[in-house]
Amino acid sequence: MAASEQLLLSIEDLAVSFDGFRAVDGVNLYVDEGELRVIIGPNGAGKTALLDLICGKTRATEGSILFRNKQLRGMSENQIVHAGVGRKFQAPSIYESLSVFENLELTYPKGRNVLGSLFFRRTEEVANRIQATADMVGLGDRLNDLAGLLSHGQKQWLEIAMLLIQEPELLMLDEPVAGMSQAERDQTATLLNRITQDRSVIIIEHDMKFVEQIANRVTVLDQGKVLAEGSIERIKKDERVIERYLGH
Ligand SMILES: Nc1ncnc2c1ncn2[C@@H]1O[C@H](COP(=O)(O)OP(=O)(O)OP(=O)(O)O)[C@@H](O)[C@H]1O
Numbered sequence: 001m002a003a004s005e006q007l008l009l010s011i012e013d014l015a016v017s018f019d020g021f022r023a024v025d026g027v028n029l030y031v032d033e034g035e036l037r038v039i040i041g042p043n044g045a046g047k048t049a050l051l052d053l054i055c056g057k058t059r060a061t062e063g064s065i066l067f068r069n070k071q072l073r074g075m076s077e078n079q080i081v082h083a084g085v086g087r088k089f090q091a092p093s094i095y096e097s098l099s100v101f102e103n104l105e106l107t108y109p110k111g112r113n114v115l116g117s118l119f120f121r122r123t124e125e126v127a128n129r130i131q132a133t134a135d136m137v138g139l140g141d142r143l144n145d146l147a148g149l150l151s152h153g154q155k156q157w158l159e160i161a162m163l164l165i166q167e168p169e170l171l172m173l174d175e176p177v178a179g180m181s182q183a184e185r186d187q188t189a190t191l192l193n194r195i196t197q198d199r200s201v202i203i204i205e206h207d208m209k210f211v212e213q214i215a216n217r218v219t220v221l222d223q224g225k226v227l228a229e230g231s232i233e234r235i236k237k238d239e240r241v242i243e244r245y246l247g248h
Helices: 049-056 077-083 098-109 116-136 152-164 182-195 206-212 232-237 239-246
Strands: 005-016 021-032 036-041 062-067 085-088 170-174 200-204 217-222 227-228
Touching: 005 049, 005 200, 021 036, 021 062, 021 200, 021 227, 036 049, 036 206, 049 085, 049 200, 062 182, 085 152, 098 116, 098 152, 098 182, 116 152, 116 182, 116 227, 152 170, 170 206, 182 200, 182 206, 206 232, 217 232, 217 239, 227 239, 232 239
Parallel strands: 036 200, 036 217, 085 170, 170 200
Antiparallel strands: 005 021, 005 062, 217 227
16 A cells, blocks of 8 residues: 555665765655655655665665665675665667567566476466556556567556566656657556555656655755755745755
8 A cells, every 4th residue: 555654665874985076965754554655856866866875776885775674785785676676777778670579578586486387377477467567557458569669658667567567665767758759658656656656766857747646755855965855846946945955
């Protein structure tokens, strides 16, 4: 259920330095189960650097990242994926020469029902899961098409589906609607609201109109620190946020 008030992710005093420059500088961030959190802030604020730390792409110099009471700091990227955290980067990483179905098959979690005698059932189970996941992102009738033939927006949805099929409890997306048409943005907003019925989502976003469509809570980063946090209505009126970001 959405908004269960249970803490899923608890980040405290998190910092990373690159050659002495603190890109993330003492961040606290708490994300509930079923929450859709949007992170905004000026260029270079440390938004991407923060997601890089959570998914293990880079290593924190200080602080703690607790995910369901498991310490992610120090885990490899693979271990973090297994712990239930999925990350989509800005550039799509789908295989254009494979079909939509094959792309989804590639990221289907391995290691379930490994007994050979279950092979047929497994195949059917995989196909069903792929169909259900494709339906969820509006690609249910495109399974046999080459991914390269999809529109830009559909490619982004396919990539989201490739993460969803791994059933992450936390999904992190970096500017998912960049380059999308208005109709695709609206569809993505609907999709994200549907996705957060079963999991939490953290999104980095610059498009404030889109942020208003989707956000539960907004965190504003500036110079590696949390500048403000709260509902979109409150953030839009915050003098410091207007001065540092929204007023530009
Ligand atoms: N892996 C890294 N190695 C070195 N410097 C980095 C690394 N990641 C981020 N930085 C630096 O940290 C600062 C914050 O960058 P980051 O990409 O997190 O900003 P951002 O808020 O995502 O900005 P934008 O909105 O432009 O994407 C930048 O000065 C960047 O060069």
